[in-house]
Amino acid sequence: MPVTDAVKSELRRIVSDRGFRDEPEDLITHAYDGTPLLEHRPEAIVIPQSTEQVAAIVRLANDADFKIVPRGAGSGLSGGSVPVDNSVVVLLSPRREILEIDEANLTALVEPGVVTGTLADAVAARDLFYPPDPGSISICTLGGNVAEDSGGLRGLKYGVTHNYVMGLEVVTPTGEVLTTGGKAFKNVAGYRLHDVLVGSEGTLGIFTKILLRLLPRPQASQGVVAHFACLEEAATAVAGIIAAKITPAMMEFLDQTTIRCVEDFAKIGLPRDIGALLLMESDGHPAVVAEEAAQMEAICRRAGALHVAQAADPAEGERMKTARRSAFAALARLKPTTILEDATVPRSALPEMVARVEEVARRHGILLGTFGHAGDGNLHPTLCTDERDHEEIHRVETAFAEIFDIAIELGGTITGEHGVGLSKKPFLEKLVGPPGIRMMQDLKQVMDPRAVLNPGKIIEPRPRREGRLPNTQAEAEAMARSMMERP
Amino acid sequence: MPVTDAVKSELRRIVSDRGFRDEPEDLITHAYDGTPLLEHRPEAIVIPQSTEQVAAIVRLANDADFKIVPRGAGSGLSGGSVPVDNSVVVLLSPRREILEIDEANLTALVEPGVVTGTLADAVAARDLFYPPDPGSISICTLGGNVAEDSGGLRGLKYGVTHNYVMGLEVVTPTGEVLTTGGKAFKNVAGYRLHDVLVGSEGTLGIFTKILLRLLPRPQASQGVVAHFACLEEAATAVAGIIAAKITPAMMEFLDQTTIRCVEDFAKIGLPRDIGALLLMESDGHPAVVAEEAAQMEAICRRAGALHVAQAADPAEGERMKTARRSAFAALARLKPTTILEDATVPRSALPEMVARVEEVARRHGILLGTFGHAGDGNLHPTLCTDERDHEEIHRVETAFAEIFDIAIELGGTITGEHGVGLSKKPFLEKLVGPPGIRMMQDLKQVMDPRAVLNPGKIIEPRPRREGRLPNTQAEAEAMARSMMERP
Numbered sequence A, B: 001m002p003v004t005d006a007v008k009s010e011l012r013r014i015v016s017d018r019g020f021r022d023e024p025e026d027l028i029t030h031a032y033d034g035t036p037l038l039e040h041r042p043e044a045i046v047i048p049q050s051t052e053q054v055a056a057i058v059r060l061a062n063d064a065d066f067k068i069v070p071r072g073a074g075s076g077l078s079g080g081s082v083p084v085d086n087s088v089v090v091l092l093s094p095r096r097e098i099l100e101i102d103e104a105n106l107t108a109l110v111e112p113g114v115v116t117g118t119l120a121d122a123v124a125a126r127d128l129f130y131p132p133d134p135g136s137i138s139i140c141t142l143g144g145n146v147a148e149d150s151g152g153l154r155g156l157k158y159g160v161t162h163n164y165v166m167g168l169e170v171v172t173p174t175g176e177v178l179t180t181g182g183k184a185f186k187n188v189a190g191y192r193l194h195d196v197l198v199g200s201e202g203t204l205g206i207f208t209k210i211l212l213r214l215l216p217r218p219q220a221s222q223g224v225v226a227h228f229a230c231l232e233e234a235a236t237a238v239a240g241i242i243a244a245k246i247t248p249a250m251m252e253f254l255d256q257t258t259i260r261c262v263e264d265f266a267k268i269g270l271p272r273d274i275g276a277l278l279l280m281e282s283d284g285h286p287a288v289v290a291e292e293a294a295q296m297e298a299i300c301r302r303a304g305a306l307h308v309a310q311a312a313d314p315a316e317g318e319r320m321k322t323a324r325r326s327a328f329a330a331l332a333r334l335k336p337t338t339i340l341e342d343a344t345v346p347r348s349a350l351p352e353m354v355a356r357v358e359e360v361a362r363r364h365g366i367l368l369g370t371f372g373h374a375g376d377g378n379l380h381p382t383l384c385t386d387e388r389d390h391e392e393i394h395r396v397e398t399a400f401a402e403i404f405d406i407a408i409e410l411g412g413t414i415t416g417e418h419g420v421g422l423s424k425k426p427f428l429e430k431l432v433g434p435p436g437i438r439m440m441q442d443l444k445q446v447m448d449p450r451a452v453l454n455p456g457k458i459i460e461p462r463p464r465r466e467g468r469l470p471n472t473q474a475e476a477e478a479m480a481r482s483m484m485e486r487p
Helices: A005-015 A024-029 A051-064 A116-124 A142-148 A193-197 A231-243 A256-266 A286-302 A314-325 A327-331 A347-364 A390-409 A425-447 A473-484 B005-015 B024-029 B051-064 B116-124 B142-148 B193-197 B231-243 B256-266 B286-302 B314-325 B327-331 B347-364 B390-409 B425-447 B473-484
Strands: A044-046 A067-071 A087-091 A098-102 A107-110 A165-171 A177-181 A206-213 A220-228 A250-255 A276-284 A307-310 A337-340 A367-373 A378-385 B044-046 B067-071 B087-091 B098-102 B107-110 B165-171 B177-181 B206-213 B220-228 B250-255 B276-284 B307-310 B337-340 B367-373 B378-385
Touching: A005 A044, A005 A051, A024 A044, A051 A067, A051 A087, A051 A165, A051 A177, A051 A206, A098 A116, A107 A116, A116 A142, A142 A206, A165 A193, A177 A193, A177 B425, A193 B193, A193 B425, A220 A231, A220 A286, A220 A314, A231 A250, A231 A276, A231 A286, A231 A347, A250 A256, A250 A314, A256 A276, A256 A314, A256 A327, A256 A367, A276 A286, A276 A314, A286 A307, A286 B286, A314 A327, A327 A337, A327 A367, A327 A378, A337 A390, A347 A367, A347 A378, A347 A390, A378 A390, A390 A425, A425 B177, A425 B193, A425 B425, B005 B044, B005 B051, B024 B044, B051 B067, B051 B087, B051 B165, B051 B177, B051 B206, B098 B116, B107 B116, B116 B142, B142 B206, B165 B193, B177 B193, B220 B231, B220 B286, B220 B314, B231 B250, B231 B276, B231 B286, B231 B347, B250 B256, B250 B314, B256 B276, B256 B314, B256 B327, B256 B367, B276 B286, B276 B314, B286 B307, B314 B327, B327 B337, B327 B367, B327 B378, B337 B390, B347 B367, B347 B378, B347 B390, B378 B390, B390 B425
Parallel strands: A044 A087, A067 A087, B044 B087, B067 B087
Antiparallel strands: A098 A107, A107 A206, A165 A177, A165 A206, A220 A276, A220 A307, A250 A276, A250 A367, A337 A378, A367 A378, B098 B107, B107 B206, B165 B177, B165 B206, B220 B276, B220 B307, B250 B276, B250 B367, B337 B378, B367 B378
16 A cells, blocks of 8 residues: 555654655655666655664554565665665664674674674774675675675685674564574574574564674784686686685685776776786784785696785785775776676686686677685676666676576576575576475565565565465454355 | 374385384384483384485375474484474484585585584595584484584584584475575575574474585694682683683583592593683694693683693593583483583673572582583583482472573573473573564464474464464365354
């Protein structure tokens, strides 16, 4: 049902006038997120100032039958924050307080709107470490990270967001407040609900507090950069480093297209004619770091690197990392529409994946740059195109469908980091199979019977069985009465 | 409904005669697990020889309305494998093949009956490492570990079983075969179903293949042992080690009661009159290990240790670890019934927890030894009693209820490692609250509508709403007809 004036009045009552927005400029600016080609206006935006207000908004949505789309920074890359029909955006970014940093238990308790980089800096000041570092770290929010189970450059050694969520205060799709997990480092009491919730892309709950695990800060780090004539040699070096039982803190690669774009953008002296660049980092105890950096250098040389060098100082290491982090923005300068994907394969399949992705791009005549997390097989094939060129968009979509098929064929997945959202719904069934889809639909339906939270993200709502099944005794009796009235 | 002869014939048809057991001695020996005080005979035991047979057994249970209790080694400590009314035990321990060790991708694919220690040894032979080491490592199965999300001595540094499960082939409670996760190191495609399944204690699925993450084997390790006059000083040392940003591979403590029992049992020269013993280990790069071991030694001395020594060689380190692992068995010699619990608190609350547990034991006049994983706050208060002494058992149960309350009050949990099973059901709602219980019941009901798999473990089946709600269109129409027939 439409979000009526009566509903808007009730929303204003819950969040007060200053927490309510429905002017055209508000609706337009909250109609999209970081995903190209997707846009849909909400009916209103509400800014809750407490957990209780979030719960009240969700209960109202259940009663009045409108939808809710949670939003942090709106920087997601799979459409998770793009509004759906008949929806109200619940904006969490203003709730951005770091509530507690507990050095004795190595935890941080935060509100969902805290920017990831802000937390990382705050704990670093206390000699602690929050490792997950998505490319958008300076703007994305921790609530969004938990919803999408965000990754980053450090995934191979340090894991991703779900490895750091110890507990959640969450408003469920029916408007109850649930606290799950906690500071106890080990906890097997009941189903691991907060693990279900992490990566649920706004469909199973709205996070109002997040308890995160911290690590001690690594004492030292050392960057190493290597140039290769071709991707195959870079991939050989990657395999060699893993085989040597080294787990680098970072192992990123960029292909020639990406290198050229980054150099045009950042002008840091990258050579424009090499086939691939590997950016590595070791962190930890100084003795270990020195040894690993030397080993990685040697392995790259053995794999045929044209040039290998250790970063002269931390500042140079940071410059290289910033160049890598700017890859997306640099590629975005080429054409109006940049589609960043993240098909991921087991690391051993990386060389084959890269070669086949290049072949697909060539065959469809599209411009593609590939960069990514070599250490964990998480590639970002990035297509540069123009959404107004419908013919090219068609070729781009065909190419991506092939790329997902290849990833699945090689034992990988359709998304390593960005989530399914709207963008990858069509490909999920091929990956998880019909039983997997049905289990996810069952889970969603039982937790959100009225399909209030972000419906249509990840999966379609469960298809109704023949006829309509009642959810309550009252409905069952109404149905019985209607049957009695049938001709 | 009872398991009829017709059902037994059908089971024999599925698993063949050699896979079917229902002699009295089979039923008796499969009526209990490692949990004291619980016993219930199944109707039969079946030994499936393939995933398809497991699926057929589960489908039969859905059709014929009997229950299934999965079993590995039957070494669990919360009643997870204890049969329920009208149940058939599905024995997975004979399915014990290591299917693959992939050194390039650092994964191992195993059948559920592989003994944990067997896998650990197999990968160690290839210079790889599977860290989770429950106390029962030489007998427990990986399928059981996944069902219970087992921990061990290495939890603080290396995590627990759920940190190592990358994928599962699982037979769902309705008898479908689902594959979830995979070798791609990062995967955010859809709800994290395999995370829901890990720790589900046999209630949401039967694991037929498990894909586990491996690590490179640590190059070196060094044990350190410290004696203290009292637990408070030991706890101070623990806090000091964490504050020094050291993450030891192991940090175990034993109280005086436990030390005395272990010494009587193992005779390794432990002093009988100290208040507490700390067993530590650092592992990793040799330079780091030497440094951390020296630091831990210094911190223990500063905390007032009576004696501190580094293990002279790996063999001595192993002897100390074996002594710690034998704590349960050693305590079990004192009285006929040994109740091992695992109330867990945030590490900073450890000293208070230990002191209050001692006070509870004193006040109730029961014999208690406490040992555990000091680094992650996971205590094992172990009560030695005699189940035939009903008066004492009553005092023991009262004491444990108080201990769980204290753990929850201190921000902890009722179970760090052993699971809820049957033993801790009464305490779960206090920990997770009614919304948490309802969410778990909802999840269970949607995945297992006929309550086939291990019903009554973790949570009670969802209470029926007023009247009975139909599950199918046919049931709805039957209900409508019966309503029409009402007076």
